Amino acid sequence: MSDLMEICRRYPEDYAEPTRLWADPSACMQGTHWEGKSSVSADLAEIAELMDKFREQFFQNWHQIARIEGLEREILLLKNRFDYLERSAPLIVPIESFSPEPYEILKPFHVVVKFYDGQYIASFFDANLGASGDTQEEAVLNLKDTLIGAFDMLNEIEEDKLGPGPRHQKSVLKEFLARRDNGSNNERVS
Amino acid sequence: MAVITKELAEKIALKLKAKFISKKEHDFAQIYHEGKLIAFFGIRRGSKKDEGHDFIPSQIFVTTGQAKLLGQCPLLREEWIRILKAKGKI
Numbered sequence: 519m520s521d522l523m524e525i526c527r528r529y530p531e532d533y534a535e536p537t538r539l540w541a542d543p544s545a546c547m548q549g550t551h552w553e554g555k556s557s558v559s560a561d562l563a564e565i566a567e568l569m570d571k572f573r574e575q576f577f578q579n580w581h582q583i584a585r586i587e588g589l590e591r592e593i594l595l596l597k598n599r600f601d602y603l604e605r606s607a608p609l610i611v612p613i614e615s616f617s618p619e620p621y622e623i624l625k626p627f628h629v630v631v632k633f634y635d636g637q638y639i640a641s642f643f644d645a646n647l648g649a650s651g652d653t654q655e656e657a658v659l660n661l662k663d664t665l666i667g668a669f670d671m672l673n674e675i676e677e678d679k680l681g682p683g684p685r686h687q688k689s690v691l692k693e694f695l696a697r698r699d700n701g702s703n704n705e706r707v708s
Numbered sequence: 709m710a711v712i713t714k715e716l717a718e719k720i721a722l723k724l725k726a727k728f729i730s731k732k733e734h735d736f737a738q739i740y741h742e743g744k745l746i747a748f749f750g751i752r753r754g755s756k757k758d759e760g761h762d763f764i765p766s767q768i769f770v771t772t773g774q775a776k777l778l779g780q781c782p783l784l785r786e787e788w789i790r791i792l793k794a795k796g797k798i
Contacts, residue, residue: 635710637760648763649734649750650710660733664750667731671738671748681746683769683797 605633611640611658620698621666627694631657645690646683669695710760711772716779717751717761723778724768724785739768741789746798769797 609631614623631640631654640657641648642665649664651657672680672688680688712720717737721728724747726737734750749767752759765775769792777783792798 634762635760637710637762639760639763641763641766646767648766649752650760650763660752663731663733667734667736667750668748670731671729671736675745679744681741681744681798683747684745 608632609654611654613642613658613662616662616666616695619662619666621669621695622698623694624696625694629658629661645687645694647687665691665695669697710758710762712761712764712775712779713757714751714759714761715757716776717749717764719779720764720768720775721749721751723781724788741792741798744798746792769795 610628611631612626612628614626616623627642627644629640629642631638633639637650637652638654638657639648639650640654640661642661645665645668647661647664647668649657649660651660668687669691672684672691675684677685677688721737721739724737724739726739726748729736729738730753731750733753735753736748736750738745738748740746747768749761749764751761762772765772768775768778768788770778770788774783774788774791778788789798
């Protein structure tokens, strides 16, 4: 930059105007004397116009980006909500076998599996029995084990020692399942 | 996070003076009153202490909040018996 100033000083007649403008660049914006002589003022006006257009475009884009980001956030929230609803929607599972356990189904029944607080709970509402698990399958397997355990346990207790709740549970379980005497025959013990 | 964890389920069983009986994969907590079994629930053997057992409240005929209070102390066995009597479960 100092070299350029030096050249301007050395040849003042040729570079008087550029030297003046170099010293005071704001004069570029006012200089009517430049009109017709050079395209510099026109270019600067164009730059100002371009800057305005750029600013306008920038804010438009910025609004669009902000809007897109907002929509992305909403889509993510809706996706999470949908995942939650999909998981929490109750699933009805038919129970048709207790294999390999020596129990048979007298009457097929359904259990309800639902997602609750990070776990799956399988319930057989008629017998007021339930079990939980990390997955739907685990919850159903645990419920089957609970049903068998409760069935055996209730059968070991005399009828007159059962309160209304357990008595009802026992009668429901007896309606739906029976124990085979051994793994092969269908003799029922109740 | 489950409301009724295995740890809390065991506390509820102790609070209700349950008698334990082991079956294949579950320990059953049996609650007796005046010589009669009035309620029972299974606790999965070998499960982690924070494993969920949120099916228990309905099996002891109370809400999840009441079951939690039973495990955490404020609700006494006698009060639970009163709740069951009011519901015709005894």
